[in-house]
Amino acid sequence: EAAVTQSPRNKVTVTGGNVTLSCRQTNSHNYMYWYRQDTGHGLRLIHYSYGAGNLQIGDVPDGYKATRTTQEDFFLLLELASPSQTSLYFCASSDGANQDTQYFGPGTRLLVL
């Protein structure tokens, strides 16, 4: 089973702050995804990537940047954090041969004051 790790697990910042969330997967999956999870909205896709250097826009991309530096590492950047970005963020990965089954990390809880 895929191993997906996220750091930090918890983060507090202030409005206007700069935040980077990190995700690493160790099973050589091609696809990686960033979601946010909010009560009443479920899981919403922010950005995703199918390889190093590639970035695809998700369903709720406003206010977020992302970068895929290697096959293993995918970062989510909030350059001017706002309270509306307070959420639980999940990273996921999937492989190319079975690309529709996604494996999720444990999540990062972000609070923007």
Place this chain on the structure above:
Amino acid sequence: GDSVTQTEGQVALSEEDFLTIHCNYSASGYPTLFWYVQYPGEGPQLLFRASRDKEKGSSRGFEATYDKGTTSFHLRKASVQESDSAVYYCALSDLGGGSNAKLTFGKGTKLSVKS
């Protein structure tokens, strides 16, 4: 665009009760359908999936049948346990040519089971 509708936001049951969580979808193509489960403090994990009409997916006593006619994939379990308490997500995959594979999730159903 594609969408998934879960009717129940929360379900509260007692042990050994029968569970049904309704899931209906809308998609332009022929999607693969999923149920994911998320236990407290964890990320979602795949429960099972189905890829074609009338296919039944099942795992851990849960099951759902892909129904293209009614565009549904309802989750059922005959006898729930306290350990089944979790959030359940219905999702669909629109491979869209392969390079844009992504999942569309419903809003989730929180199941609480009391002993």
